[in-house]
Amino acid sequence: MPDLGKYADAVLSSYAVSLGLILALVVLSVARARRVRTALEEVEARVKKHG
Amino acid sequence: MELQVSDLTVTRGGIAVLEGVNLAVSAGAALVLRGPNGIGKTTLLRTIAGLQPALLGTVSLDREQMAYSGHADGIKAPLTVAENLTFWASVFGTGSIDAALAAFQLDPLAARPAGGLSAGQKRRLGLARMVVTGRPVWVMDEPTVSLDTDAVAMFAEAVRAHLAGGGLALLATHIDLGLSEARVMDVGPFKAKPPTIDDFDGAFL
Amino acid sequence: MIALLLRDLRLAIRAGGGFGLGLAFFLIVVVLVPFGVGPNSSLLSKIAPGILWLGALLACLLSLDRIFALDWEDGSLDLLATAPLPLEAIVSVKALAHWLTTGLPLVIAAPVFGVLLNLPAAGYGPLVISLLIGTPALSVIGTFGAALTVGLKRGGLLLSLLVLPLYVPTLIFGAEMARRSIEGLTAQTSLLMLAGITFAVIALLPFASAAVLRVNLR
């Protein structure tokens, strides 16, 4: 861990906030991708069955 | 002049509702469209009138030749009956509103604010607008809603006068207008079949 | 086109709301500001041009959704689209009618309200000129926003969200021009930029508004 001196709070909090936001964006994107993919598969299976 | 619609496919919300529609109306003739609710009569009329693009097919006449009347009459409640009609007359560049007032017996109401009219009277005002446009092709969607029998007769008379003057009319209606000369066409057979599901392309099916 | 303009003006007068509401809103904003920031007259005179510009902008925003909403509901917009007027002209006339019923009264009333905010004497002329040049841009930009949201049921809030960022340059140059004149600085750049934005917007944005309206009508 490097010595951040008196600005440690500023540096650490900006890294935390930014990585947190990016992580949230990734998690939400992946979750929605999964959800929509399974929903579409359900609908496709149903539609194919009824012709 | 003849209105020719060939192989027209019309869409509602991006989905085809009627496909391969062919029809022709020549000057002096009227065509009445029939069909159950929701089949796409309104969509068809709006497409023919140039308010929305067709997916496929052509309409022979330009939208500049057509006057359209839909479910809403475009009446401004704070203006009087005469002011409403005069506005449309000047927009369409036709002069007098007297003929239109007379055709729908609106003379006694001319100075009344349109907001105070009954539903049937408003409808008569909306139809009088068609006379004022001076356009040869009338495209009308359910023109007789909330009209009583006398007013329907007035309307039939107005259409007849329009046809006699070399105009033509395309109407969607459920009731008998007493227009014996009008041809009737059922749009049911043109109902669009569900598109086939294959690998997806632009339509996502 | 003149018929459409006259009709819109007549509707605004008869239905009330047009002239009166915007002005009343402007007055209320001007009255509320001293309650918020305190009665210190030197502070008020310092922020007066900004408050007056902001008040005019908000009053303008308030009436935007009426530009097309009423015509959309009663079907007039469909009928106008089939009329022998290009949609670009209809959109421009609508914007002009909006400016005449909202912007122009605000310009005229601004000096009166300036008194309430202790606007410095040097500020009256530049303020009126900047509002006179800037408010047409507000109406034209607002018409674009109104055309975007015309088919939406709860379009009012969305309209504000879409239009306010577009108002930023006009607000900056307009208020800046008044403020610089008061401080005795040269305001020529702001004036030219403000006029440039207004003319560019009047010349170009109606095409975008008409395109958007065409999409919404189909």
Next chain:
Amino acid sequence: MSSIWEYANPKKFIATTNRLLPWVTGLAVVLMAVGLVWGFFFTPDDFRQGSTVKIIYIHVPAAMMAINTWAMMLVTSLVWIVRRHHVSALAARAAAPIGAVMTVIALATGAIWGQPMWGTWWEWDPRLTSFLILFLFYLGYIALWSAIEEDDTAADLTSILCLVGSVFAILSRYAVNFWNQGLHQGSSVLRAGALMGDTEERVSNVFATPLFISMAGFVMLFIALVFLRTQTEIRARRMRALLARERMQ
């Protein structure tokens, strides 16, 4: 491989991006990790800004992506308007939230950096102010997409909004520059701020290499997210189309 427009076919797009996605994701993770770890642990402090200089490894790439995302949306909107390729419109829709998040990151890191430097969380510095306005544009764009039910209508309207918005965003940038310069001319704090997020010449070499790696990482992250989110939008669109077809029967 006949032309780039083949990839405008949704199915082809999904197949291609599925093949690319693992590589792009891997690259994004590696580059970001290297850039940020290098920047955080192995670069010296700046003689003036102390350790806060480490914030640039996030702030600058985020700010760059905030602008580039809008530029990408502008291009895809134009492609939709001119060539009517659905994937293009959906890609613009998929990118907007990424751009909004990047703008927030740029704003937040800028404010956190400004606190020790300027002594205040928020300074109406032209650069920060422009990003705030850009954020408002993103919000409006996203709100308009979600407010309209009909897909093609939404694509058309948002494309035009993106076009008009781009012009006004550039205009706002100049307006804001002019406006702040009028307020505090020649403030020394602001000149110190110019080091942050300014062009690479000003940032000396020690900081440059990890910064570039981090920027490349952010670009890869953006591409990976756009691929994934566009796939999702395509699937959601197909689902709506299938359900609509079902109602027709």
